[in-house]
Amino acid sequence: MKILKFGGTSVGAVDGIRAVLEIVRKSHESGERPLVVLSAMGGITNLLTHLATEAAEGGNFIQGLQEMETRHFAVVKQLIAVKSQNPVFTKLKIYFNELEDLLQGIYNLRELSLQSKDLILSYGERCSAFLVSKVAEQYFPESLFVDATQLIQTDSHFGSAHVDQVLSEQLIQAFVAANPGKLLFVTGFIASSEKGRVTTLGRGGSDYTAAIIGAALGAETIEIWTDVDGMLTADPRIVKKAFSLPILSYTEAMELSYFGAKVIYPPTMIPAFLKKIPIVIRNTFNPDFAGTTIQHDSGNTALPIKGISSISAISVINLVGSGMIGRAGFSGRLFTLLAKEQINVVLITQSSSEHSITFAVHPADAQRAEWLICSEFELELKANKLSAPEIEDGLSILAIVGENMKHTPGMSGRLFHALGRNGINVRAIAQGSSEYNISVIISQSDLAKALNAVHDAFFAQLNKTLHVFNVGTGNIGSTLFRQIQEQYGFLLDNNDIEVKIVGLSNSRTMLFDSEGISLAEWKEQLQNAGEQADLELFVARMKQMNLPNCVFIDNTASEQPVRYYETIFQSNISIVTCNKIANSGRYSQYRILKDTARRHGVDFFYETNVGAGLPIVRVLRDLMMSGDRIVRIEAILSGTISYIFNNFAGTVSFHDVVKTAQQLGYTEPDPRDDLKGTDFMRKMLILARDAGYALEPEDVQLGAILPDACIQAASVDEFYRELKAADEHFGNLRAKALRENKVLRYIGKLENGQVSIALELVDANHPFFALSGSDNIISFTTERYKDRPLVVKGPGAGSEVTAAGVFADLVNVGA
Numbered sequence: 001m002k003i004l005k006f007g008g009t010s011v012g013a014v015d016g017i018r019a020v021l022e023i024v025r026k027s028h029e030s031g032e033r034p035l036v037v038l039s040a041m042g043g044i045t046n047l048l049t050h051l052a053t054e055a056a057e058g059g060n061f062i063q064g065l066q067e068m069e070t071r072h073f074a075v076v077k078q079l080i081a082v083k084s085q086n087p088v089f090t091k092l093k094i095y096f097n098e099l100e101d102l103l104q105g106i107y108n109l110r111e112l113s114l115q116s117k118d119l120i121l122s123y124g125e126r127c128s129a130f131l132v133s134k135v136a137e138q139y140f141p142e143s144l145f146v147d148a149t150q151l152i153q154t155d156s157h158f159g160s161a162h163v164d165q166v167l168s169e170q171l172i173q174a175f176v177a178a179n180p181g182k183l184l185f186v187t188g189f190i191a192s193s194e195k196g197r198v199t200t201l202g203r204g205g206s207d208y209t210a211a212i213i214g215a216a217l218g219a220e221t222i223e224i225w226t227d228v229d230g231m232l233t234a235d236p237r238i239v240k241k242a243f244s245l246p247i248l249s250y251t252e253a254m255e256l257s258y259f260g261a262k263v264i265y266p267p268t269m270i271p272a273f274l275k276k277i278p279i280v281i282r283n284t285f286n287p288d289f290a291g292t293t294i295q296h297d298s299g300n301t302a303l304p305i306k307g308i309s310s311i312s313a314i315s316v317i318n319l320v321g322s323g324m325i326g327r328a329g330f331s332g333r334l335f336t337l338l339a340k341e342q343i344n345v346v347l348i349t350q351s352s353s354e355h356s357i358t359f360a361v362h363p364a365d366a367q368r369a370e371w372l373i374c375s376e377f378e379l380e381l382k383a384n385k386l387s388a389p390e391i392e393d394g395l396s397i398l399a400i401v402g403e404n405m406k407h408t409p410g411m412s413g414r415l416f417h418a419l420g421r422n423g424i425n426v427r428a429i430a431q432g433s434s435e436y437n438i439s440v441i442i443s444q445s446d447l448a449k450a451l452n453a454v455h456d457a458f459f460a461q462l463n464k465t466l467h468v469f470n471v472g473t474g475n476i477g478s479t480l481f482r483q484i485q486e487q488y489g490f491l492l493d494n495n496d497i498e499v500k501i502v503g504l505s506n507s508r509t510m511l512f513d514s515e516g517i518s519l520a521e522w523k524e525q526l527q528n529a530g531e532q533a534d535l536e537l538f539v540a541r542m543k544q545m546n547l548p549n550c551v552f553i554d555n556t557a558s559e560q561p562v563r564y565y566e567t568i569f570q571s572n573i574s575i576v577t578c579n580k581i582a583n584s585g586r587y588s589q590y591r592i593l594k595d596t597a598r599r600h601g602v603d604f605f606y607e608t609n610v611g612a613g614l615p616i617v618r619v620l621r622d623l624m625m626s627g628d629r630i631v632r633i634e635a636i637l638s639g640t641i642s643y644i645f646n647n648f649a650g651t652v653s654f655h656d657v658v659k660t661a662q663q664l665g666y667t668e669p670d671p672r673d674d675l676k677g678t679d680f681m682r683k684m685l686i687l688a689r690d691a692g693y694a695l696e697p698e699d700v701q702l703g704a705i706l707p708d709a710c711i712q713a714a715s716v717d718e719f720y721r722e723l724k725a726a727d728e729h730f731g732n733l734r735a736k737a738l739r740e741n742k743v744l745r746y747i748g749k750l751e752n753g754q755v756s757i758a759l760e761l762v763d764a765n766h767p768f769f770a771l772s773g774s775d776n777i778i779s780f781t782t783e784r785y786k787d788r789p790l791v792v793k794g795p796g797a798g799s800e801v802t803a804a805g806v807f808a809d810l811v812n813v814g815a
């Protein structure tokens with residue numbers, strides 16, 4: 001025997017009822033002996049409630065009744081053969097007439113008791129169960145409509161009656177025994193009192209009916225068919241990656257429902273729980289999906305927790321005072337008082353010093369609770385043994401739930417790491433002694449971010465989403481987006497990482513989309529739908545969107561974004577940058593940024609500041625962290641100048657080689673930065689700082705390669721004109737090098753805390769002799785790499801290798 005319960009959404013319209021019939025047919029034909037429990041058609045219970053109150057207030061109820069009639073009749077017309085329609089219309093019409101008489105009575109008396117309301121509501125289930133049984137009868141003549149007032153007996157607590165389990169069990173068993181071979185369609189939600197009056201079972205009533213009948217008949221399972229795929233790991237409206245859980249224990253389902261998941265109302269599970277009958281939540285509109293099984297144990301799943309639930313609005317009351325210390329009766333008095341006044345205490349924590357108690361209530365109860373406490377503890381307050389209760393509003397509860405937590409160390413560590421990394425302040429913590437649930441109180445404005453971050457942290461086998469806010473869409477920015485687009489699927493499949501660009505700006509326009517801006521059409525969207533760029537607003541919006549795993553990427557060559565780095569770190573957002581300005585300005589700024597990032601537990605990655613994608617910053621960091629000491633660094637770190645010297649040969653002019661370097665994307669947006677040595681100076685300075693030297697830009701001895709006229713050029717155009725004029729100067733340099741069998745190299749050195757960069761002529765014995773393209777080379781002589789240095793060499797400029805370096809930094813954020 002199997003109980004199939006269908007909710008209002010399933011029987012709300014023709015399509016749903018067809019799907020219901022199909023599910024019943026499959027079950028019936030495969031010999032599962034289904035018994036069907038039905039709710040009222042979706043919306044009808046609300047409509048009836050409204051009509052009853054309306055009638056009691058002297059309002060119009062006829063129109064609403066007609067609406068109810070129309071909806072039911074439409075089903076008859078569409079799903080029942082014409083020749084069989086009449087008796088169905090007649091019976092439904094009788095129901096509607098009875099209803100009308102009842103509503104008229106209420107209207108006349110202007111009085112609505114709970115008893116009359118139950119009676120009115122019962123017509124919702126009666127009409128729907130009768131109707132569906134008649135549709136079914138066309139295929140299964142053994143179908144039989146059953147009014148549950150015959151099966152379930154309750155007390156007279158109208159509105160939410162208490163079931164007489166023993167008697168109901170007997171009634172159910174007797175009825176089923178008296179109707180062998182019948183396919184029963186039973187009304188959910190309704191029952192009758194010992195005096196034969198119609199009662200209802202309160203919240204979640206039809207599920208409860210299914211559980212009572214299932215328990216009475218020793219059903220194999222109770223299937224609750226609804227319009228979602230089961231119980232999910234989190235609220236799917238907030239956590240897009242929430243997924244349906246295959247198995248939950250009754251306790252876990254209870255804990256998840258307590259804090260939010262509305263799929264099942266926990267008390268309805270009790271009869272099933274007592275008889276260990278599994279409850280399966282399934283989707284009428286996706287019947288092939290297995291749904292969620294709620295059973296006695298938590299099941300053998302690999303999931304560390306089962307779900308994350310939350311209450312979005314909560315108020316917290318803090319009680320502090322010496323009056324509580326060692327006073328066994330204090331919390332007893334407090335919570336008895338609140339219970340007596342029907343104030344539901346959602347969560348309690350107490351400090352081990354017993355000096356304070358913090359508890360959470362629904363915001364609607366907070367003022368009343370405060371008032372009650374003030375009057376109950378008047379004496380303690382007057383004697384200063386207790387300070388006045390403090391109420392904090394605007395808070396939420398987030399709870400992770402799962403029975404396996406108690407066997408798995410590190411669960412709370414994972415929770416708090418995810419919250420801390422995302423800058424979410426935890427106001428109070430509670431863990432049930434059962435260890436089924438760890439709850440935290442956080443600010444309401446952080447709830448969505450927290451749910452997503454915690455979901456990522458626990459269900460990481462699905463993936464972590466990096467939310468990227470990127471400024472700069474030039475050479476590097478646009479190449480990066482193309483690379484992300486190409487790699488998107490691979491990262492998702494192999495590394496469980498999803499990259500979403502959620503904010504985008506260049507110097508003209510900016511665009512936001514928390515669902516992710518299309519990587520294929522970002523250019524058009526930015527141009528057509530973007531708003532006027534405003535960096536301050538961009539950063540403010542990024543903070544406001546409050547997304548988890550958030551990364552700010554600076555792909556500009558501007559000092560403007562740099563001004564926001566500190567506040568970005570303070571908002572617990574990581575930064576990846578290829579812009580060298582932040583790290584090569586004043587030393588104090590470099591220090592502040594590094595320290596702020598560290599203090600806030602976020603990443604500051606700038607591998608491409610030196611040698612583009614070549615691993616140089618990382619190598620130096622590893623050397624330093626593992627206790628090595630830099631003796632000397634020698635390097636060629638200007639890709640542009642390297643390219644120029646490697647290609648300044650034959651008939652080609654110096655001017656033209658520089659132009660080509662710019663066209664190839666090797667130069668800075670302003671090529672003078674390269675040729676004047678500024679870019680190289682920045683890189684050496686960054687390396688020196690990372691090696692532990694507190695140097696300023698002016699400490700770098702910078703030898704020039706350009707004649708003065710080029711250096712002083714006021715614009716890029718003028719600069720190129722001057723370069724043309726300087727062709728002879730460079731021709732002479734080249735000729736000299738050729739004569740001596742040497743090559744021109746612009747080399748930086750760091751030794752004894754001194755940094756210098758100079759133009760040199762080197763012969764074939766020099767390790768920097770053999771370079772080509774935009775090659776960079778760096779040799780680290782350290783205490784450990786003393787006899788033979790550690791060398792990194794390869795292309796050190798160009799949009800592909802630079803964007804790749806930014807990309808690598810990005811995917812390492814939070815790793």
Ligand SMILES: NC(=O)C1=CN([C@@H]2O[C@H](COP(=O)(O)OP(=O)(O)OC[C@H]3O[C@@H](n4cnc5c(N)ncnc54)[C@H](O)[C@@H]3O)[C@@H](O)[C@H]2O)C=CC1
Nearest residue numbers: 472473474475476506507556557558560579669797798802
């Ligand atoms: N080309 C290369 O090989 C390497 C370049 N880099 C660095 O990459 C960075 C970007 O270089 P490119 O892409 O070639 O420059 P680009 O000139 O092509 O692009 C710069 C982008 O930044 C935007 N931008 C400028 N100021 C802005 C502001 N205040 N707010 C918002 N957006 C702003 C511009 O609109 C443009 O989209 C530079 O800092 C450069 O030093 C680093 C390593 C290697």
Ligand SMILES: N[C@@H](CC=O)C(=O)O
Nearest residue numbers: 638639640667668797
């Ligand atoms: N313009 C730079 C690019 C890398 O930082 C260079 O030429 O090296």
Ligand code: NA
Nearest residue numbers: 607610612614
């Ligand atoms: Na690098």
